Amino acid sequence: MSNYVIKYSRGERVKYISHLDFVRMFHRAVRRAGIDFVFSSGFNPHPIMTVALPLSVGVTADGELMRVGFDSEFSQEQIVTLLNDSLPDGYKIVKLIKCDGKTPDFNSIEKAEYIIDAECTGADKLSCEDFLKNTQIVVPKRTKSGEKDTDIREMIYSVEKIAPQNGDMALKVCIAAGNSQNLKPETLVAAINKYCPDTQIGFFSVHRNALLDKDGKELI
C-alpha cells in the first residue's frame, strides 16, 4: 500500500462536473482500472483520496493535483496507463509520483495561474500595468462571514494579455490560491471591470494552468 500524488488535466467536455461528482467518477475509474484503493478504517470505510483546491464548475485545467492511496503491485507507469484507459475522455493523468508522508504538502500551494478568455468591449484600452499600479483594489468578496468589501491587491501577482482563443481578449493571471488566501478569477474580472471602466468584460471562460507554491513552482 502506497501513497501517490497525481497530476491531471481536465478538458472542455468534462468541465461542468462538480467536485463531488468528480470524486465519485474517479472512484469508479479506479475500479475499472482494476486498481485497489486503500480504504479508510472506521464504521463507513471510504477510499483514501484528497483533491487539492477542487476546481469550480466550468473551469478547465492542465495541472490539478490529488493524493490517493492504492494497494497495488503495478508500477507507476502501469498505473498511469490503466487510469488513462479508464477515465472518460477529457480527463488525463499527466504525472504520478509515489510519495511518503505528507510531502509534497498541498498546504504549500499559495498561487494559481489562470487563463481568462473573455468577450469584452474596449479590449485595447486595458493596460495591465496601470491596473496593477493601484495600491488598493477593493471589491465585494465572499468571506466566511458573508460578502464584504475586501482589498484584493496583494492577492494579485501578475496580469498580462495573451492572444485570445474564443473571446476578444485573453489574460494570463497569477493570483492567490490556497487555504490561507484565495482569489477567484471571477472576483478579479469584477475588479478589472471596476478599476478599468473603459474595458467591460462580459462572458468569459477560465482555464487553470497550474497550482504553484510561494516561489511560483509546481509541486510535482
Added chain:
Amino acid sequence: MSFTLKDKILAKVQKPTRYTGGELNSVIKDPDSVEIRYGFVFPDTYEIAMSHLGIKILYHTLNERADTWCERVFAPWSDMQEQMEEYGLKLFALESGDAVTHFDILGITLQYELCYSNIVNMLNLAGIPPLAKDRGPEYPIICGGGPCAYNAEPIADIFDFFMLGEGEESIHETTDVYLEWKRSGKKDKREFLERVAKIDGVYVPSFYDVIYNEDNTVKSITPNNENAKSVIKKRIMSDFDKTPAPDKIIVPFGEVVHDRVMLEIFRGCIRGCRFCQAGYVYRPVRERSAKTLTELADKLLSSSGYDEISLSSLSTSDYRELRGLTDCLLKMTEEKKIGLSLPSLRIDNFSLELMNKVQKVRKTGITFAPEAGTQRLRDVINKNITEENIMKSAGMLFRGGWTNVKLYFMIGLPTETEEDVEGIAALAERVLGEYFAIDKEERAKNINITVSTSSFVPKPFTAFQWEKQNTRTQLIEKQKILQNSIRSRRIRYSWHDNKTSYLEGVFARGDRRLCDVIIEAVRLGCKFDGWGEHFDFEKWMQAFKNCGIDPDWYLRERDIDEVLPWEHISVGVTKNFFKKEREKAYRAETTPNCREKCAGCGVASFGAGVCYE
C-alpha cells in the same frame, strides 16, 4: 473562433452535466460514416431517463449497427428550456450536441401517461411539427414504444408508428425498412409506413379509421390500408436467456435515481394481480439463467466501475434460481466491496437470511405492499397474500432488527367499501401490535410505521379495464376516513396527490380525441406533469374546456360490450380472460399463479416461457 451558444447557456443552468454527454461508455461516431441518425427520446429529465433499463438495452443494440448512430435526447429542465428559447438553441442530442430537427428517426419511450405534455413540448423545442400529418420526409420519422404504447390513442396523431412489446428485434426491423426507404430517395412517407406496417408488432395509427357513436364511445376501428393488420399483437423475446443484454452501460457523472448496475433476471410476472397492467402485458414469464446473469454482472461491474448492483424484475422472489444466483453474486460483491440490492422480495426465512448477508450494518426501511386493507378486497384484486403472511413477515422483520416499515395500499379499488378503508388502519395497528408483542430485549427501539396510499387508476389490458375510477371527491373522502381511523402516534399516513391520478386515468383509457387537449395544454404551458413543482391541474382543466372535452367521461364504467379504444391491440391475454377475471373479482375468488396452475390467459400462443416449463 468564438464561444458556443451551449457554453454560454450551460454557465447559467443547474446541473449542466445533464446536457453535456461525454459520459463513460457513451457512443461517439463520425456522423459522416453513418446513414441513420437515431434519437432515442426519454421525455423526462436526465436523472429519470438514465435510470431506465430499456434505454440502455436499445441504445446499445442500435449502436452495434455500423449504419446507425443512436444518441440520447432528454427533456431539458425548465431553467434550460428558458435559456434555449432565449438563445434560440434547438433540442439537441447529448452525444453530438446536434439539433434533432432533421434526424432520421426519433424513438420515444412511453413509460407513463404524465409524460405526454413533455413529448409535445420537446417536439416544439426541436422545431418539429407535433402532428404526424404535418411532417413531410424532411422531418424525422417519429415512433414510440413502451407500456403506454398499448393504448397510445391519445397520442396516436403525433406518431408515425408504434412498436408493441419488447423492442430488441422490432427496432432493428423497422430501422432496416427505414434504411431501404432512405436509400431509395425518401420520396413518399406513405410508402415507408406501408412497409413498416407489415412488421409484426408495428402499429401505424394513420392506417386505422376510428368511428365514434353519438355518445362519443368508439363505434369501430378499421384498417384503411391493405398493409395494416386488423389486430396488432405485441412482440416478445421468446428465448430471454439468449436475448442480448448490453455488457457496457453509460455511467452518468451526476447522481441519477438508479445509479447502479441493473441485472434483469426475468421478464413478466406469474402473479396476476388484477389491477396490474405490467403483470399482464409482460407475460409470459421468461427467465435468464443464473449462469448467464453471473457472467453479465461481472462484465457490467468491470466495465462501469459501479459499486452497487441491483436485481431487476417484477417480483424477485419468484426467480427460480434465486439462491444460486445470490450465492454467486454475494461472493463477487464481497470480493470487490460492492453493494447488492434486492428489491421486491417476499419476506420469508430465506429472504431474511439474504438481507442479513447483504446489509451487514444498516437496516434500511422495508416496504410491504398488501395493496388492500381487508382479506376480501385482497382476494378481489388477486393479491395472493393473507393477513397471516403479513403478520408473520412483520414479526420476522421486527425480530431481525428492522423498525422502519412502510405499508403500501391503494384506495379506490373496485368494490371497495368504508370497511375496507378502515381495514387499512386496522391492519397497520395489528402490525404495530406484532411489534409490541415481541419482548423488549428481542426488538430494536423506535418503531416507525408509515401507511402510504395511492389512488387506483384502471388500466387497459387488466381485469379492471372496464371499471369506474373513483372521483376526486370520493378519494379525498376515503383519505379522511383512513386518517381518522389511525389512532396510534407511531403510525404515519401519507397519500398520493389525486389530481395526477385523475389525469393519468383520463389518458390511460383515453381515445384519439384527447390529442388536441394535450397540444392545447402545452400551448398553455403544461410540462413535467409528473413533477409537483410543474404540474398545473388548473391549466389542464382549461385545456379540456377549450377543446370541449369532458375529462370525467373517461373515468366512467365502460360497458362490457363497448368497443374499447385499444380494441385493435393484443397483448396476448384474451379479452375473454379479462372478463372472467373481472367476474371472479366480483365473487372475491382468487386465481392461482402461473406456476401453480395455468389459468389459460392466452399468452401460451407465444410458445415461450412459463407456459411451457
